[in-house]
Each structure stands twice: as C-alpha cells, then as structure tokens.
Amino acid sequence: MLIVPNLRKNLSKEVSSLIIEMIRNNKYEPGSKLPNEMELSKMFNVSRTTIREAIKSLASNNIVEIVRGKGTFVAEKPGLVNDPLGVSFIRDKNVIISLFETRLLIEPKVAYLAAQRATAKDIIKLEKLLISMEEVIANKENHRDIDIEFHTNIAKATQNPIIERIIPIIIESITEGYFETVNVPGSAHKALRYHKTILNSIKKKDQYGAEKAMKDHLNETLKDIGILEKQRGGLVCEKL
Numbered sequence: 001m002l003i004v005p006n007l008r009k010n011l012s013k014e015v016s017s018l019i020i021e022m023i024r025n026n027k028y029e030p031g032s033k034l035p036n037e038m039e040l041s042k043m044f045n046v047s048r049t050t051i052r053e054a055i056k057s058l059a060s061n062n063i064v065e066i067v068r069g070k071g072t073f074v075a076e077k078p079g080l081v082n083d084p085l086g087v088s089f090i091r092d093k094n095v096i097i098s099l100f101e102t103r104l105l106i107e108p109k110v111a112y113l114a115a116q117r118a119t120a121k122d123i124i125k126l127e128k129l130l131i132s133m134e135e136v137i138a139n140k141e142n143h144r145d146i147d148i149e150f151h152t153n154i155a156k157a158t159q160n161p162i163i164e165r166i167i168p169i170i171i172e173s174i175t176e177g178y179f180e181t182v183n184v185p186g187s188a189h190k191a192l193r194y195h196k197t198i199l200n201s202i203k204k205k206d207q208y209g210a211e212k213a214m215k216d217h218l219n220e221t222l223k224d225i226g227i228l229e230k231q232r233g234g235l236v237c238e239k240l
Contacts, residue, residue, distance in 0.1 A: 012053035015044050019058060023074055034064065034072045077165065100222045103170060104215065107151070111198055111214035114157035115207040122157040126199050129153065133195065137188045150195055157202070184224045194220065 022028055035043065040051045055072055058064040063078045114122070133146045148171050155163050155170065194217035201209035 011046055012050045012057065015040075015046060015050060015054035016057050018044065019054065020063060023063065023078055028074050030074050030076045030078060032074050033070075034074065036071060096225060097222075100218060100225070104218050104222075106166060107170065107218060108211045108215040110155050110158055110163055111202070111210040112207045113160065113163070114154045115202045115205050115210035117159045118157040118202050122153065123199075123203055125153050126150065126157070126202065130192075130195055130199055133192055137192055143188060143191075147191065154198070154202070187221070187224050190220055190224075191217070 019028075019034070028034060034040065034055075037048050037051050037055075040055075041048045044051070055064060055066065059066050059072075061079060062075050065073050065075050067073060118126075129146055129150045133143055133150065136143045136146055151170050152167050155167050158164075194213060197213040198210055198217065201207075201213055
C-alpha cells in the first residue's frame with residue numbers, strides 16, 4: 001500500500017524550523033513581535049493555514065507566545081517551559097525532599113558564581129528584594145513570590161544563561177517548600193537572615209561565604225520540612 005505523506009503537516013514543520021532558525025540567529029529576539037499571519041504567509045510562500053499550524057506548534061513548545069489582539073511574540077526564554085521536568089505531575093509524596101536534594105547539589109555553587117560575577121546592578125536588585133521581603137514578613141504577609149524572585153536573581157547574577165534555565169526547578173522547590181514550612185514558627189525570619197548573609201557574601205565577593213550561606217539556608221529549610229515529615233511518618237533527607 002502506497003503511503004502518501006501529509007504534505008501540509010511537513011510544510012508547517014518546515015516553517016516552524018525556519019522560524020526557530022531566525023530566532024536563533026537573532027533575526028527575532030526574545031520579546032519581539034513576529035510578522036503577522038499574512039506577512040509570514042508571503043515570506044514563506046505557504047498558505048495562512050500552514051502558518052497557523054506552525055505558530056501553534058511553536059507556542060506549544062513555548063518558543064512563541066500568542067497574545068490575543070496584539071499578535072505573536074518570541075518567548076522571553078524560548079523553549080523553556082514552566083515545569084520542564086514535569087514535577088507538578090509527580091504524585092510521590094516525598095517529591096519535596098527530592099527537590100531540595102537537587103537544590104543542595106546546585107544552588108550553593110550558583111551562589112558561589114554569583115559572588116564572583118554579580119554586577120552593581122545585580123546587587124542593587126537583590127538589596128531591593130531583601131527590603132521588600134523584610135516589609136512583607138513584618139506585615140505577616142505571603143513572602144513566597146519575593147523569595148522566588150530573590151533566588152531567581154541570584155541565578156541571573158551568575159551571567160550564565162544555562163543556570164538561568166534551571167530556575168523553574170528552583171521555583172517549584174520554593175513554592176512547595178513555602179507551603180510546607182509556612183506554619184513552622186520562625187521559618188520566615190530564618191529565611192530572611194540567611195538571605196541577608198547570602199547577599200552580604202555576594203557583595204563582598206566572598207564566593208565560599210556565599211556558597212556556605214546558601215547551603216546552610218537550604219539545610220535549615222530541609223530541617224523544618226523534616227520536622228513535619230517525621231510527624232507524618234514520611235521520608236526525611238539527610239543533611240548534605
């Protein structure tokens with residue numbers, strides 16, 4: 001039996017590949033707007049249906065973002081999805097411990113590099129976040145988002161684009177950890193103290209100090225989670 005290839009599907013895949021290549025070559029930079037459907041149709045000499053299929057495929061892979069009424073834009077971090085490891089779909093009750101084990105292997109070295117490479121602009125941003133976190137905690141409000149932003153900006157301060165792309169793992173861990181420890185007395189104030197120590201080490205370009213402070217911070221959070229896990233009879237991670 002003769003198998004006839006789906007030419008339209010192949011065409012849309014080819015168009016997707018060409019657009020990806022243009023993004024890689026900085027023809028279209030992150031955040032920039034792509035030409036509209038009609039313009040792309042003329043550019044690639046294909047139907048608008050093919051363009052729609054290509055754009056839909058790119059959007060599903062977080063390479064572009066479709067904004068209703070405004071157009072199609074290159075994603076800020078093309079190809080990076082919010083949950084690259086599918087952590088939110090893992091039903092293992094001990095996933096929080098696994099997340100923290102992973103962070104302990106990665107984030108202290110991230111802090112080390114940040115202390116080595118952070119610019120004045122990076123430090124100003126981290127200082128502002130620390131002030132905001134202090135105010136939020138003093139008002140007994142949810143500090144999770146600022147916590148996420150603080151760790152995210154430490155990763156950015158490494159000036160390493162690959163490290164920036166592990167941020168979703170870190171964010172997922174902070175989110176899970178926050179809801180686990182929010183009711184542990186003093187956990188927010190402990191986090192704030194560790195954040196101050198980490199930032200002071202980064203400001204002084206004390207790489208080993210930043211690395212140690214981050215490791216201590218994560219181990220302390222893990223200890224708080226361990227208290228809860230023991231109460232529940234769950235798995236408790238050894239201090240790393």
